[in-house]
Amino acid sequence: MATEAHAAEGATGYIVHHLTPLSVGEGFWALHLDTLFFSAVLGALFVWFFKGAAEKATVGVPSTSQAFVEMIIEFVDQQVKDSFHGKSELIAPLALTIFIWVFLWNFMDLFPVDIIPGIAGMMGMEYMRVVPSTDLNATFALSISVFGLIIFYSIKIKGVVGFAKELTCTPFGPWMMPFNLLLKLVEEIAKPISLALRLFGNLYAGELIFILIALLPWYIQPLLGFPWAVFHILIITLQAFIFMVLTVVYLSMAHEDH
Amino acid sequence: MSINATLIGQMITFTLLVWFTMKYIWPPLIGAIEERKSKIAEGLAAAEKGQEEMELAAKNAANVLKEAKQQSADIVNLAQKRANEIVEESKGTAKTEGERLLVAAQAQIEQEMQNAQEKMRKEVSALALKAAGQILQQEIDKAKHKNLISKVSEQLGQA
Numbered sequence: 001m002a003t004e005a006h007a008a009e010g011a012t013g014y015i016v017h018h019l020t021p022l023s024v025g026e027g028f029w030a031l032h033l034d035t036l037f038f039s040a041v042l043g044a045l046f047v048w049f050f051k052g053a054a055e056k057a058t059v060g061v062p063s064t065s066q067a068f069v070e071m072i073i074e075f076v077d078q079q080v081k082d083s084f085h086g087k088s089e090l091i092a093p094l095a096l097t098i099f100i101w102v103f104l105w106n107f108m109d110l111f112p113v114d115i116i117p118g119i120a121g122m123m124g125m126e127y128m129r130v131v132p133s134t135d136l137n138a139t140f141a142l143s144i145s146v147f148g149l150i151i152f153y154s155i156k157i158k159g160v161v162g163f164a165k166e167l168t169c170t171p172f173g174p175w176m177m178p179f180n181l182l183l184k185l186v187e188e189i190a191k192p193i194s195l196a197l198r199l200f201g202n203l204y205a206g207e208l209i210f211i212l213i214a215l216l217p218w219y220i221q222p223l224l225g226f227p228w229a230v231f232h233i234l235i236i237t238l239q240a241f242i243f244m245v246l247t248v249v250y251l252s253m254a255h256e257d258h
Numbered sequence: 259m260s261i262n263a264t265l266i267g268q269m270i271t272f273t274l275l276v277w278f279t280m281k282y283i284w285p286p287l288i289g290a291i292e293e294r295k296s297k298i299a300e301g302l303a304a305a306e307k308g309q310e311e312m313e314l315a316a317k318n319a320a321n322v323l324k325e326a327k328q329q330s331a332d333i334v335n336l337a338q339k340r341a342n343e344i345v346e347e348s349k350g351t352a353k354t355e356g357e358r359l360l361v362a363a364q365a366q367i368e369q370e371m372q373n374a375q376e377k378m379r380k381e382v383s384a385l386a387l388k389a390a391g392q393i394l395q396q397e398i399d400k401a402k403h404k405n406l407i408s409k410v411s412e413q414l415g416q417a
Contacts, residue, residue, distance in 0.1 A: 141268030
């Protein structure tokens with residue numbers, strides 16, 4: 001595949017081909033089918049596996065799958081308890097969903113870069129980008145949802161007036177109102193943007209390097225591909241973890257009254 | 259690379275996933291975890307309590323054993339003392355009985371000796387009378403010489 005593509009379109013063509021999503025529609029109403037499909041499948045996988053464990057959940061000796069799921073649940077719960085001190089039905093499940101879903105997105109990065117697009121190509125699909133976190137739409141969908149929750153909880157806990165006061169009167173007091181507002185707006189808007197771009201950037205770069213390694217001669221590929229894949233196991237977990245923890249931290253900030 | 263309607267689709271998927279997790283996945287699992295935690299804590303507490311009780315029981319048992327030993331020693335002592343007493347008592351009784359038997363035997367011997375003496379006296383007196391009779395033949399009238407005979411008989415008895 002690599003050599004064919006290389007020969008046909010050149011290295012640039014190969015890279016661009018791998019990073020072009022399978023999309024339908026034009027302009028804003030275009031849909032990236034690959035992103036939607038893979039994230040839905042991965043979400044279903046997550047729900048199926050965890051629901052299975054939840055249904056069979058027993059207080060007694062847990063089965064292997066239950067122990068595994070419980071380990072993740074306890075880990076997430078500990079993270080949430082460490083940073084979020086209020087009471088919320090939503091935040092822990094939200095954190096779990098983000099952690100596992102993002103991890104699974106990122107995990108798609110560990111499949112050899114040509115396998116799934118190759119199969120899709122045989123089925124007549126010209127483009128196929130399998131890692132949802134290399135799609136800005138996916139990462140922004142998460143971070144904008146989180147941002148919505150931040151605004152929702154800020155207003156719910158502090159009230160409209162309290163939230164407006166926090167936006168305008170901190171950190172320098174009411175005399176610096178416009179400046180405060182500017183600072184606060186930047187601070188708030190930076191949250192979803194940094195969340196989305198951090199995840200996107202890390203995974204996009206990681207995927208790009210896999211694609212570059214795939215362009216090398218076959219005898220060098222394992223030499224570079226293997227260490228990068230091992231390193232990437234760390235990266236994909238870490239990025240999912242960071243996204244989760246920052247979400248919890250932002251939401252706990254939204255809950256705190258200053 | 260551009261932002262488009264995929265974003266909205268992803269947000270819908272995300273919302274559904276979070277809702278499902280919140281409703282059906284998180285509560286049973288965290289519930290099971292918490293319940294198991296409390297069960298384990300209870301179990302540990304029970305184990306600790308059991309151990310304490312066991313130590314206490316061991317202490318009690320040692321006390322009881324000590325007491326029992328003391329009691330048995332007391333009983334043995336008492337029994338020994340009682341046995342000694344019984345032995346002494348029976349010794350005493352035997353001695354008294356022996357003495358009594360001795361006395362009785364002596365009395366009987368005496369009695370029999372007296373009886374024998376009496377019998378002998380009578381026989382001797384009869385014999386003497388017979389002999390005297392044969393010697394004197396009809397010279398002595400039993401009725402006439404009654405006084406004399408009894409006197410002789412008495413003298414024989416005293417001898």
